[in-house]
Amino acid sequence: QKEVEQDPGPLSVPEGAIVSLNCTYSNSAFQYFMWYRQYSRKGPELLMYTYSSGNKEDGRFTAQVDKSSKYISLFIRDSQPSDSATYLCAMGAPGANSKLTFGKGITLSVRP
């Protein structure tokens, strides 16, 4: 089993739809969780960062972490064509030699 599994996609939705992106993980040492958005020919841009189970909201974006199920989600409300990008989940454990483990990414296309 891979450490981080992300829904493979691609995903195409109409403008205004609610989008749900998901990742599961196997390493119970992971304590902090991130979602990155990557536009074509750009670097990953941090969208959400959370250190605990529960929900975190920022505008149209909500990140959800369920440590007991080892499952994280990103919800996008009222999706816009500008949300079309690749979304990567990432997670890490505390420690000096800690490194982030990324999901493979899912490409989202929002149709006008």
Place this chain on the structure above:
Amino acid sequence: DTAVSQTPKYLVTQMGNDKSIKCEQNLGHDTMYWYKQDSKKFLKIMFSYNNKELIINETVPNRFSPKSPDKAHLNLHINSLELGDSAVYFCASSPGPGVGPQHFGDGTRLSIL
């Protein structure tokens, strides 16, 4: 003002050549990273430096040699380039090792002819 900047953005070169990529961050972070992103968009860490000291060295051919002259700069030198080195290389930084989220540059697109 760009937080993490890499140069060059594009690098096209012949097999067997040696090339360098430079990275600078102005976030005041202590830790910097090099990642490789393959054609399938998978991001894999290569190296990490904390305050100029190497702390993560993944299984990377020794043709790749990172160097951190100070905590705001991290360079990557690649000797004897091979076709399989074609990828996008990203630099990132974070407040500390395993502390806080990582912030990425826009990448260097390396193409080997």
